[in-house]
Amino acid sequence: MTSTPRRPRPWLASRLAKHYPDLEVITGSNDPAGWEIVVNATPMGMNEGDPLPMDMSRLDPGTFVREVVMKQAITPFLAAA
Numbered sequence: 684m685t686s687t688p689r690r691p692r693p694w695l696a697s698r699l700a701k702h703y704p705d706l707e708v709i710t711g712s713n714d715p716a717g718w719e720i721v722v723n724a725t726p727m728g729m730n731e732g733d734p735l736p737m738d739m740s741r742l743d744p745g746t747f748v749r750e751v752v753m754k755q756a757i758t759p760f761l762a763a764a
Contacts, residue, residue, distance in 0.1 A: 728760030
């Protein structure tokens with residue numbers, strides 16, 4: 684999971700752990716390689732020309748990729764995945 688300084692990762696991770704106690708949430712890296720699920724919890728990558736929150740070329744082909752913050756159905760982040 685990657686996040687912004689305004690809403691730090693520990694805050695998001697603790698919220699997920701509270702609602703999904705069996706879920707293992709790991710934070711601290713924006714390298715998506717080797718993960719089954721990758722979630723963008725930032726506003727980065729929502730608009731054309733925005734920097735993406737991670738190196739999309741490092742995603743594995745079968746990775747389940749989702750957004751938390753969205754303005755449109757397919758964001759540039761999702762399109763890059």
